[in-house]
Amino acid sequence: MRFADFPFLRYLPFLVSGVLLSQSGLGAPVWVSAAVIGGLWLLYLFLLLGKKTSSKLGLALLGYAMLFVLGALLSEGQKKRATQALDPALEFCEAYLARVEKYDVQKPNSQENLLEVIQLRDSSAWKPSKGKVLVYHKSAKPLLPGQVLLVSKSPEQIPPPTFPNEFDYRAFLARKGIHFRQFVGKEVQVVDRAESGDFRFWLERTRRSLVMVIQRKVLGLQAQQIATALLLGQKESLDREIRDAYAQTGTMHILAVSGLHVGIIYVILLFPLKGLRLGKRPRKIYLLFVVLLIWAYAVLTGFSPSVVRAATMFTLFSLGQMRERKPSSWNVLAFSAMLIIAMDPGVIFDVGFQLSYSAVAGILLLQPLIVRWWLPPNRVVEYFWQITAVSIAAQLGTFPLSILYFHSFPSYFLLANLLIIPLSFLVMNVGIAMLALNWVPFLGNLLGWIVSGLIWLQNWLTVQIQQLPGGNMERLTITLTGMLLVWGLLIVWANWEWGDRRKLVYLMIGLFLAWRAERLGRELRQPASELLVFSGEKGLLMDFKVGDQHFSWNESFPLEQISFSIDPNRVAAHRPQMPESVLALDGEGFRYFPIFGFRFGAKDNSLHWEGKGPRKVERILPDGGTDALPLDSLSANNGAFQVVF
Template sequence: MFRWLPYAFVRLTLSFAAGITLAVVMPLPVGTLLVATVMAALGVTYLLLWYLGSNRPARHNTGWLALLFLVFTGYGYTCLRLETNSKHHITNIEGEIDAYELKLTGFPRQKPTVWLLEGEIVRVKTSAGWQGVEGKVNVSVPHTAERVQFAYGDRLLVKGMPAPVKAPANPNAFDYRKYLSFKNIFHQQFVSQQDIVLLSHGQPGLTMAAYQARMYCQRTLSKFIEGDQERAIALALVIGVTDEVDQDLMSAFSATGVLHVLAVSGLHVGILYMIILAIAAPFKRLKHGKLWIGIISLAALWFYAMVTGLSPSVMRAATMFSLLAVGKMMDRSSNVYNTLAVSAFVLLCIDPLMFMSVGFQLSYLAVAGIVYIHPRVHRLVEPSSWAARKAWEMTSVSMSAQLATVPLGLYYFHQFPVYFMLANLLVIPASFLVLVGGLLLLAVSSFGPAAAVLGWLLEQVIQFMNAVVFHLEMLPFSVMEVPDISVAQCLLLFLTLFSFIALFHFRKFQYLLAGVLSLTAFSALQWYQYWNMSRETHVTVYDIPRYAVLDIVRDGRCYTYMDTALSAQTSKIIRNVLPNRRAHYVREVLPLTEQPFVSQGGGACVATIGGQKILHLFDENHQLPSSGSYDVVIVSHNALKDVKRLQRKISFEMLVFDGSNSYQYIANTERQAGNAKIHSVRKAGAFTLTI
């Protein structure tokens, strides 16, 4: 029989996390007094029942009340931490904002065309003068130099008014607004260098020291590692700077299941912890040696975590190894599941919205999978040689982590890396060498010749690692693409996974039944969604600035019109078009103009599908139909020069301008169109029509 007593903190943390989830799904503007009152009532009731139960233990079970208390605590605490609930938040400011004072709270990040600055708004200037406010904002500044002139802690005066983060412009695309909301960021602004004035530099402190150390490490690694891709991988592996990792590298590492090595996590922190213990070994001979080793370990771990940017995965790892270090200081050992739960509880107390981070979720699931599944998988095979044992050790660890994270991986990334075991077997040892070599390079950077040799060696190792990843990505069936799954389906997959794990652990038939039923329910939902999609025809005009893209999806086939110039820009297609095609179960993509239901004339084509007639004008020298009635007219590349002439020759329900049209052209045409119904994707986002 399973007993929760050895895993007490696991239950507490899960209850707290359940409250956080409820607050995110169903947030309420909860007042502090209300939260305190209900928590106090629950606490008093718990203590009362506990006291009564201590005299008559058989009559009262107060465990459920304690868990309920934590659920409500998580809910109330999260609602209180949602900054939009504050009356002083920038969303509640009335009137125009002329300027605002910004304090940078994150490290400046380099994007392909801009520097991204994250900060907290201290005060704003309106027509009524300056007033203090709360709220975070992302400010994007165009590249004017190789390095940005601002740093962590700086106070800036920014001209203009921050705008709310927009919803995704294209259907089923990544919801950047939701992603930022989990970081309590609801506004952004694009400004020029002339619109920002530096008021003061940040005050010296531990975080500032970490930022300066990060900049030093970045300059040093960039100096001794010359190749662009090799330097990008070194920066990501050693100090967690992923700004220079291009889309090709990111896609290759993701497709082969080794993207985790580019995010500083337990692997990196564990290696650092071993190095710290080795360096601090002489302290064991001192009177309070364990205490000194523990203090050094804690200081080094958290300084490294700050240098790497305090991502959820590195905070999880640093917290866990900190608990391990404290345990060694006190000569205490603990249940690893409780240690994992305590570290999660501590981090969620610091920032409850961290629970919604993909990195946080995947990190804890992977570690839990390794802790529970790995020992059981590892003992299935007993290799005889040392090399085979080490290879099986890494393979079984990667299998365990991958199995535990499959449902979330399918939900967030919609793919499964087929060759993940082989990739991890080759990449993890190489990443170990890169991390250790990178730290050693930073240590000997003042000795030029030694650092140059070490930098060259690191470059060769990274080239090998990149070659492995790219070759595996090009193998047949390297990635199994899957359609979008819902939250309910993700939960059903977890239920299936837990049921089969419980089946092998407890050997009881009911767990087999639960696993089969949950998997059947998952499949039924998937088939139902596919059946619904196959009954309908979906027309989508995408919002991609300067380009024309039109998809007509029917029965798993996508008939598309796409500018030739866009076809070569893979990243734009992956970001804007592929998510919608995946959501509609597209199996095949065909050119629209070559289909039998499309009639084409000079600079125009007519698609008749599902009883709907769609006219597409894509060249200014087009030939208009002499007459007829159309449901939708789609205009590309400023092709419609005289909307009045169009209205005289044909009738139409909707006039749609795609992203290839200029703003000025759209504005002029709208004025000429009179009362015609118009949809501009550059203003209103993608146009969709379901037939």
């Protein structure tokens, strides 16, 4: 097996590199990238059709350069479209008209929905406008897709994160084209529903009708939520406790419609081919029918990256069967990634996209090696051993990303997947039959009862595994170079038997040296003594670091906000979750902190140093770093500040 045998695997890094260049802000305008690609194509054709024999290396380099520029071009085009789809005047309008995009989603104290803005009214007149607004309302009547609403207040732009390493909800929604939010209360006025027959609203209504079937046939609220997530990919209304249970046992992928679900449907649809002896033509027609159903399911579940990836791969495998050829899994995987990136270049920053492809890559790379560890004595044991090998391989491929983003690792992922995946397979089989045959009175109810029982068992097992001691390792960290080192070691292991061992050793040494250099640089940049000030709307919190000691002081900062606002930075900096409380002396209208010799005024969040002051005072967020802040005092209002001593 040679890397040269997988052309699309060679093409993919160049396309991704062009996207990354553009996303970093170094990309050229669209017309420049288009002109460069045109010039490269002309040069490529000139060399290819020229009388003199062209160098294969030169032609290959030109092809890679075109892919690189194409990635930048696609990304720049997407950024331009995103800019055109955002109307900054929307934030200052007096009112606006918007179309409802989906059905309401129940939140703890309100209903959530998404509006697509049509027009806005400023001080002079109504004007065409664009933009998406995430709204929360308490209207007695639900909002329905296709309705046109008149909103008499302007929305606000979604704010950026206030504190370092805090989840960037603004960027998360921006990748979906959502830049505004608004609480409209009961002030919802429906003025029209003229475009409710649009295809996307028909699709929303179809999804809603299937959800209603689940709610009628499946018993119990939790079972209904799990069935909706498993069968339709709608997990917005999942109970927080059951969501945490699946996440902490490493089975959350079962609740998000992914390649696993598409694979189950693909297996179900291909099952008749094993019992029927069809000719070539009927077989091709049936495989084409399977492909159409797979893509219909992808459309129905919302075109998530993992579903599109799986649908593309199974389509290519089906086309290969039509031609009686088996395409390379690596080529299919890389081609599907290139296709998704071409349609949406920003998807490379989507965590689901990254986890989906790293999981499949781990399975393709490592599962054959793991299976060879043991030869099961019978088919039943072999079936569970195959699931075990797939779970281990997928977890090895994804755990660096999981630690990077979520800082945790499920200790019992293997046990959980061995039990939950077969159950989810049964739920999918019976659930699909229930959705298709729900109109049959007795049968529909019976299938719903079976789905309810299976999901109850699945939830009970998940919670039991979650409660096992040491079930979830938390507060783990890894750097980008550390992640690359882990992946590099996995590649070396997978290719050790038939690869060039000298090159593999050089790769391992190079990655290890890069990891050590990155760690050394981080340690040298880390100050010995520092104070971090986190100032929010409801209070202020200070974290102190003196050598290896860590302290903290909470000045009315909400305790429920610490876990998602402050703790991510503590995890990244290897600080304890609950540092010791620092010594503070009360004075008249201020507190004195002997540890760094400063007075703190709670009324105006001001810090004043006595004697020797800090070496640097820097605002970290939300305005970005600057060394222009004075060194004798600090007014810490709404943001994060670093004070270095």
